[in-house]
Structures are given as structure tokens and as C-alpha cells.
Amino acid sequence: MRAAVRQHHPITRTDTLARRRHLMADAVLSSDPPARRVITRPNAVRRFFQRKSTIAFLMALPLIILIFGLVIYPAFYAVYLSTLRKSMTSVAWMRNCAWLPDIICTHLPFGNIQFLFTRETFWKVVYQSCLFAITAVIFKALLGFILAHFVHNIPAKGQRKWRGMLLIPWVIPPAMSTLAWLWLFDPSYSAFNYVLTGAGFDRIPWTGDANWARFAVILVNIWVGAPFFMIMYLAALKSVPDQLYEAAAIDGANWWQRIWYVTLPMMRNIIAITALFSTIVTFANFDIVRVLTAGGPLDQTHLFATWAFKLGIEGGDIPLGASVSLFMVPILAVAAIFILRDINQRGNEA
């Protein structure tokens, strides 16, 4: 019974006190006896809009709408497109699966993916994307780590200038800076070749030979991306307590031992997060390859994004292009799950 009464009159102690304060104020302002005043509860809608969570949601709403319109909707639309046939008039069902009963196979809309698996160029693109992303991320991490140490050891007075200068490659839009690299690597008028031939060496076909072209695109990606690693590692280095290094020095640790037993364990999470972000961005790279080699020679520098553009936009096969661009999603999702799980576990251990 009491519970039922409470249900009908869910007035808390705070409410009662507030109401009393209101009534006292009314009593001061008016001569009417308080008993005759109608006790009004604060409007539910008003209360809803006064909640912190509501305000936070409303303030984030423009961003949510933007993300929905520019990320989520296009992503789902791309999934839809990838299920269509080239003519885009019907669904590309799978056919003749050796590993699935026909009744299931013919009802799966992954005909484009099945077709891609039979293409030599597709596997070449898978290999190249992995080679490009893994090599570039490893070298960016290494270079970023070394640069971060150099900058960390520069006296505080001059450090800002160096930090600023080293960030320049990362700040310039890659499409623009890659144009400068294109002139350095130009097949006929390469500035590097001008120097090489001046010094008596042979010309190098920077973008004409598959291996050199791969080297060129990876090099430019490292140049653009290493400052990001540097700044992240620098922030991590600055947060390592000096006492740890002092203790290590008292224990007689040398430079390498300080790095291995103090710096690296303290930076593990930042290294993992940075590597994850960079892997995702590098896998999805478009502008550097597009500007520098356009995927050539003989498709030997194509990545998922550049090949998807070639198939979908230049070749007019939008469903196949969408399938190629979506192919990297599961690869990156698996990588993200593993890395984030590792970080989580270490967080819990700590």
C-alpha cells in the first residue's frame, strides 16, 4: 500500500524542500494564504531538457548528423552497392560455391567478392596493400621513435621550433606534397636522377620499375606519416616519470636497458594505439599512390582505395569498386580488435 502511494506521489525529499522554499517565497510576495495555492510540479518536458545528458546530446547532435550523413549512411550505401551486379539492376548472388551447399550459396549477395577472388590483379592488390601498410608503419614508428628521442633531448628553449619544423610534412596536404615528390621522381625529368647522373651513376626508373615504384610510394608515406608518430611518442616520453630513470641509473642500467626496461614499457599503449591508427590510415591510403604512380606500372603499386577508384569511377563498375573498397574493412576490424583487446588487458593489469 505504501509502495502504491509512493508510486502515485513520487516526491523526493529534495523536491519537498524546494517546494517549501517556493512557498515561502510566495508567502513573502503575496498576501494569499499558502494553503490555497496550487502546488505545481516542474514540467516534465522542461526537466527533460534540463538534464545534463540531454544537453550533451543536443550539443553533439550536429556532429552526429554529420557523421551519419557523411560516414554511416555512405558506408551502408557502399555495402548495398557492393551487392549489386555490374548493371546495378539486380543482386549479384554467389554461384557454384565448392564449399557451400548450393541452396545457401545462391542466396548470398557476395557475387562480386567471389568474382574478385578469381582475379590475379585482386590478389596482387591484397599483397601490395599489406606490403605497403606494414612496411610503412614499421618505418614510421622507428623513425618517429628516434625523432621523438632527439627532440626530447633538445633543451626546452629551442624544442618548439624543432617540433614545428618536424611536423611540416604531416601538416601539408599529402596531395600537394606528393606533387613535389612526383617532380623529384618524374620518369623523364627526375631531380634525383639529375643529381645521380651528375655524380656518374645510372638513372633510376623511380616510377617505371615495380620495385622502385613501390619504394617511392612507401618512402613518401613514411615522410608524411613519421611526424605523427614523433609527436605521439614525444608526448608519451614526456609523461614517463624521471624517478624511474633515476632509479634505473642507480641500479646501473645503461642507455639501452633504460630504453628497453623503462621507456618502452611505459610507452606500450601509445605505441599500440598509434600503430593501429596509422595502419588503418595507411591501408586506406589513396592520394600518395594516386598522384605518384596512379597504381602503375602494370598495377604494381595499386592499393585497395586506388584500385577501387580505378574500377568504380574510371571503369564505370561501381559495385565492383565498392566491393574492393569494403574488402579492407574486415582486415582492419580484426587488427583493431586484437590491438584494442591487448591495450584493455594491459589497462586491467595496471
Next chain:
Amino acid sequence: MRRQTLSRRRFLAATAITTAALSTPFVRGAHAAGKLSIGLWDHWVPGANRASTEVAQAWAAKEKVELTIDYIPSQGNKNLLTIAAQAQARSGHDMLAMPTWWPQAHADQLESCNDIMTQLISQNGQVNGTVQYLGRAGQKWLGVPATIGSQIKGPCSRIDLLKQHAGIDIQAMYPAGSAPKADAWTMDAYLKAAEACHKAGVPFGVGLGDTTDSVDTAGAFFQSFGAALVDAKGDLTVKSDAVRQALEYCVKVARFYPADAPAWDDGSNNRWLVSGRGALIMNPPSAWAVAKRDAPQIAAQCWTHGMPAGPRGRFSPFLPYFWNIWSFSPNKPAAKSLLVAMSQPDAVAKFVAASAGYDIPSFEKLTTLPTWAEEGPPKGTLYHYPNPHNHQTLSIAAAPAPPKIAQQIYSQGTLTKMIVRHLQGEPMERTLAWAESEVEGFLRT
């Protein structure tokens, strides 16, 4: 009570107001015929857009249409992205300029232009075979062939270098103002000239990449040997004698191209000519126009002419642009009226003059305009550019395969990739097997 009388003045005023009110909907205001939004190709040649703006706005003023023109560049394939986006959204411009393969790719979404094409053909003459191949789906005209942006990618040679190193007087073969005397300009002559110029250190600047300039040249060479990877019926013909013969020839001549030709893009050949490093490139006169500005001594030695003849004829790459009306356009009659206005001989002559001869109309009666005869230096250098004597067959690489298959062969650069693979030492049969597998993939619908 005072009775109100209707004075003569009051009667006249009331009549005038009533007449004006009743006739207002029928007054032809400045934009009485509605709105029209069009997307034209953003021309390379400075000032060329002004000519199209003038022609289109003059039509708009006459027809009382509120006209909006957007110039969409092809750099970074922005025009292709615009086409794809509008096709997906089923919204955008009423009329949009589309290059080569794109009308076919969106054939179902384009308004039939049969009515105006019949009118224009009877007025300006028949259109060439490539325009028919690309611009018509069955009996439906998908658009009107645009003068602006349409181009032939024939050879542009250095008069002095060909004479000096290959013993070829290209001006005598292609004299300004008269029909070509180019029977000796064959694939054999081209090969020998390429070899001689290579030895002299001024190789022919022909690319082997997968951008359009490279693909177009390879396509014309294959067609000169009667070689097609897919025939008009859609059947695979990769492993045919004609393909083997064409591939063998292309590889033989590619040995005399610059070593970095597989990495060339559409700008590489232009730079090759302007820098004076080569004796011949395959390009519309844009490279010559740049040379005229930046290296006039080189421009004065350039001569644009026809392609060499192969066993199956003389083929030259032709890349038409089309003006297409979307089926979702709300003002199709106005768009059609504008297309007719932009295809009139006066308008066409204006476009050609504004582009310094770069643009080529597709109608046969409009290929002898004075601009090509008068442009220089040297005077007459562009006379043979628009194929005025029908000396060669205008074609596009990968034809006569059904356009949707041909577009894949073209955009993937399958022909140049075959040449480069074989050039780099891959056995011919392995190259053909690779090409067959690639093209099989393009047959999917």
C-alpha cells in the same frame, strides 16, 4: 444617401487594372521559360569557356530561360565523379557533358535525343562511326556529340627532326590545304623512323602507361592490324593471329620509345615535345599550343598529321565528348533547344576558334573550318588535324567490343599492359593468357 456614379476616368482605370491582372500570367518575363542548369567541360585552353558562355547565354536571353553554367574540370576525374554522383542521386544538372564511354554507362538514365540528332545530321552532315558507336544505344541517341572537348590524338611531329634523322618530309606527305599524299606513311615507315630517331637521341615520345594518351595510341595500332580483344558480338578474340601480329609489332616499336614510357601519364608526352627531346608524340594540338607559348622555336617545327597505315587500314584515335540530358531533368525541351543552338555552324566555328583548333565537331560538313587552315606557326600546322579528307578511320581503343566491355578494356589499359608485359620479356602466349583472363572478367554483366 449619396449615390456613387461611375465616372469615365474611374471606368478606364478599373478596366486597365483588370486587364493587367488577367494578363499577368501570360507576360513573357525575363525567365518565362523556366530554369536550366548545365555542366560543361572546363576547357584546358584559356578563354575557351568564354565562347561557350556567350553562345549559351545568348540563347538563354533569346528564349527567356534562366541559365546556370558550371564548368567541371577533368583534372582528378572530377567530371567522372560528378556524373557518377548525379546518376546515383538522380538529381543535378539538366544537361551534362560526358566524355567517351559515359553516355553508354548511363544509357538508361539519359533522355533520347533522336529528334534533335535527326535535325542536326540533316543540317551538318553525318557523324563519324566512333560517335555512332559511343553515342547511340540501339536506335536511341543518348546525346549530341559536343564540339567542346572532342579531339583526335594523331601524331604531332617535328618537321626538322623527321627530315634530318628519318628522311621523311612530313609536310610533303600532308600538305597544308590539300589532300594527303601519305601512301608511304605505313607501319613499316613508322617503325624505321622510330628506330632512326631513337638512334639519333630524339625518340618518339609515345607512352605505354594506362592513361588515355597511351591507350589511344595502342588501340589505333591494334585496329590497324585488325586486332580486337573482343569482337562486336561480345566474343573473346584475344588469341587471334591479328592480336599476335599487332602485339609483336607494338613491342618491336616500343623498344625505340623512351625507357620510362611504361610510367608515362598524359602530361609526359607533352613535356617530351615541348622540351625538344623527341621527334614525335601522339596528342591533340594542346602540346603544340603550350610549345607556342613556352618554346616558340619548337612550335614552329611542329606538324600535326595522320596515323601510319597498317595491313587493315589507317586508324586514328578520336575521343568525342557528348552533351547529354538526364531523364530526370525537369526542363528537357529547353535543354534540347540549347543543344541545337550550340551545334549550329556559327557556334561550332566560335568554339573551334576559341580553342585554337583543339575542339573538333563530329559532323562531316564542319571539319573544314578556317581556324585549322590558318593556325600557326607554321601556317597550316593544324590543317590535317580534323581529318578533312577522311584520310583515316576515326576510332577508339577497344572498339568494336560492346561499349560496356570496351570501357573496361580501355580504362584498365589492357592493351598497353599487354605490350609492356611482352616487352619486359614475358612470353607472348603467357601475355595472351593473362589478357584473356582479364577480359573474361570484363564480360560480366
